[in-house]
Amino acid sequence: xxxxxxxxxxxxxxxxxxxxxxxxxxxxxxxxxxxxxxxxxxxxxxxxxxxxxxxxxxxxxxxxxxxxxxxxxxxxxxxxxxxxxxxxxxxxxxxxxxxxxxxxxxxxxxxxxxxxxxxxxxxxxxxxxxxxxxxxxxxxxxxxxxxxxxxxxxxxxxxxxxxxxxxxxxxxxxxxxxxxxxxxxxxxxxxxxxxxxxxxxxxxxxxxxxxxxxxxxxxxxxxxxxxxxxxxxxxxxxxxxxxxxxxxxxxxxxxxxxxxxxxxxxxxxxxxxxxxxxxxxxxxxxxxxxxxxxxxxxxxxxxxxxxxxxxxxxxxxxxxxxxxxxxxxxxxxxxxxxxxxxxxxxxxx
Numbered sequence: 001x002x003x004x005x006x007x008x009x010x011x012x013x014x015x016x017x018x019x020x021x022x023x024x025x026x027x028x029x030x031x032x033x034x035x036x037x038x039x040x041x042x043x044x045x046x047x048x049x050x051x052x053x054x055x056x057x058x059x060x061x062x063x064x065x066x067x068x069x070x071x072x073x074x075x076x077x078x079x080x081x082x083x084x085x086x087x088x089x090x091x092x093x094x095x096x097x098x099x100x101x102x103x104x105x106x107x108x109x110x111x112x113x114x115x116x117x118x119x120x121x122x123x124x125x126x127x128x129x130x131x132x133x134x135x136x137x138x139x140x141x142x143x144x145x146x147x148x149x150x151x152x153x154x155x156x157x158x159x160x161x162x163x164x165x166x167x168x169x170x171x172x173x174x175x176x177x178x179x180x181x182x183x184x185x186x187x188x189x190x191x192x193x194x195x196x197x198x199x200x201x202x203x204x205x206x207x208x209x210x211x212x213x214x215x216x217x218x219x220x221x222x223x224x225x226x227x228x229x230x231x232x233x234x235x236x237x238x239x240x241x242x243x244x245x246x247x248x249x250x251x252x253x254x255x256x257x258x259x260x261x262x263x264x265x266x267x268x269x270x271x272x273x274x275x276x277x278x279x280x281x282x283x284x285x286x287x288x289x290x291x292x293x294x295x296x297x298x299x300x301x302x303x304x305x306x307x308x309x310x311x312x313x314x315x316x317x318x319x320x321x322x323x324x325x326x327x328x329x330x331x332x333x334x335x336x337x338x339x340x341x342x343x344x345x346x347x348x349x
Contacts, residue, residue: 051339099299102173107346114196117194167266167297203242207267215307249269250275254290270297280306
């Protein structure tokens with residue numbers, strides 16, 4: 001870990017050094033008429049896709065949780081139902097939890113800057129949020145199981161960042177796609193800035209922007225292969241190796257893939273899963289059974305496949321099994337109904 005100061009990235013024609021909030025407000029003011037024209041109609045199909053993507057994160061996360069750290073499963077012996085792992089069957093991990101925290105931040109009456117949204121996520125992971133019990137930190141078994149890092153003595157400075165290309169950051173940014181359906185530029189810019197606040201590695205910032213704008217295209221009804229191509233065009237600043245990885249992912253052979261801890265590995269396996277399957281269940285099953293960092297990979301493919309195949313395309317038994325509390329101590333209980341309601345609120349933001 002190292003501490004660095006990150007200047008806000010200029011956007012929307014704002015002065016260098018302007019705050020992220022100013023970027024968002026300036027862009028909104030300058031494009032008010034365009035945004036009204038570009039706002040997609042809130043059709044039943046769009047609602048179904050939005051519900052599918054948020055619930056899909058939790059379902060994929062819970063499915064992958066049971067395979068976390070496991071070796072790649074044989075093709076003829078893949079796990080095809082939710083199982084108990086380090087958590088009870090159907091439980092989601094901190095991957096989904098951090099996504100929920102950021103989603104709730106996007107719904108605040110006062111617009112939150114990228115730094116504020118990132119700080120909110122890190123504070124929740126450390127157990128320092130309103131609603132947590134006295135002392136609010138998840139410790140012992142539950143902290144380890146959920147993947148929450150304990151707070152160092154003396155507190156944690158939110159400005160501390162990791163220089164590694166940690167794939168976990170991809171999941172927290174996904175709700176941005178639903179909150180910015182009228183503005184692809186805002187979707188890309190905010191996803192980059194939220195990732196940069198704690199994960200400044202180029203793979204993290206560009207990878208988060210790609211993963212989020214791909215979801216943006218899928219929610220609006222674009223076919224997966226076309227959505228990938230459109231997202232590559234929108235993310236012209238992808239690091240060359242990451243760009244190449246995405247372009248060739250669907251041609252990879254299963255045994256050459258790995259759900260590693262880095263952005264490039266997770267995006268490769270999940271793009272492969274999205275483009276080589278034709279249903280939510282098969283996409284999640286194939287990706288999670290690669291083992292390794294299966295919960296993170298499951299959450300990401302769950303979001304994309306949930307948007308591609310809609311809420312109704314997620315197996316009913318999987319939908320009914322998902323359950324978890326976030327924050328982990330004293331938090332809200334999340335089941336299918338709560339995820340669907342959150343998706344509705346984000347779409348109508």
